[in-house]
Amino acid sequence: MSYDLSEISHQLFELLKRQGADIDRSELIAEIHDFLAMLYGIKPVFLHGRGLAPENWIEEVLNLARDLELEIIEGPFWDATPYGEFPNWYHEHCRAELKPYRAWYICQDAETVDAVQSVNSANGRLSIPKEAKLLGYPECCVNAHYARASHYHRGTLSILKRLTKGNEKQMQDLVRGGAHLAPETEKEIKHFDAAFEIHEPELGSWNMCASCVRSTNQASATLVQQYLNLIEECGLKLG
Ligand SMILES: [Zn+2]
Numbered sequence: 001m002s003y004d005l006s007e008i009s010h011q012l013f014e015l016l017k018r019q020g021a022d023i024d025r026s027e028l029i030a031e032i033h034d035f036l037a038m039l040y041g042i043k044p045v046f047l048h049g050r051g052l053a054p055e056n057w058i059e060e061v062l063n064l065a066r067d068l069e070l071e072i073i074e075g076p077f078w079d080a081t082p083y084g085e086f087p088n089w090y091h092e093h094c095r096a097e098l099k100p101y102r103a104w105y106i107c108q109d110a111e112t113v114d115a116v117q118s119v120n121s122a123n124g125r126l127s128i129p130k131e132a133k134l135l136g137y138p139e140c141c142v143n144a145h146y147a148r149a150s151h152y153h154r155g156t157l158s159i160l161k162r163l164t165k166g167n168e169k170q171m172q173d174l175v176r177g178g179a180h181l182a183p184e185t186e187k188e189i190k191h192f193d194a195a196f197e198i199h200e201p202e203l204g205s206w207n208m209c210a211s212c213v214r215s216t217n218q219a220s221a222t223l224v225q226q227y228l229n230l231i232e233e234c235g236l237k238l239g
């Protein structure tokens with residue numbers, strides 16, 4: 001189906017204008033571009049409701065998606081974290097933390113609906129290549145996202161181990177009790193630094209891997225160019 005992207009962009013930017021002053025404007029603009037990129041066919045699925053967007057924004061974008069008769073699938077947060085290296089109790093804790101959250105997966109075609117539903121029926125567990133493909137992000141960057149997540153988990157486990165002298169029962173109690181875990185050793189600080197090293201592209205909502213940042217890999221640059229083409233062809237606003 002073809003959409004009037006200029007008109008839809010106009011509606012989304014009007015919606016943005018009605019948001020309060022305390023919103024993260026750049027995050028919502030990235031969402032607008034992602035929504036349009038899904039309609040334009042750059043990405044199969046627009047992931048909605050997983051960021052820090054205010055509730056009325058989430059609701060109004062859902063209303064727009066309904067007006068456009070798009071497929072809207074509510075489901076759990078997707079998670080491709082490779083938990084294999086972590087103890088079972090820690091893996092279960094991470095999965096339990098994600099469980100209360102819901103997101104909306106918005107797409108256009110039946111084949112994508114099937115793919116989204118199969119991930120959702122696996123409680124949001126999926127492979128990294130599948131997540132990259134469905135969300136339309138470079139696989140190298142999705143890999144890097146989960147590598148950062150693994151650094152975070154390694155750092156967390158290292159802190160728990162240090163605080164409890166390796167007593168697994170106490171480690172579990174601490175993490176489940178939501179203790180504030182501050183890195184102290186060189187190893188812990190390194191893991192946390194790596195976990196929070198974020199590089200955003202010029203456009204779009206993924207975080208770039210080191211190769212894309214150095215331009216030794218063109219995956220992010222190619223995708224940014226597709227966004228720029230979309231913006232130019234449709235006469236859309238950059239921000
Ligand atoms: Zn990359």
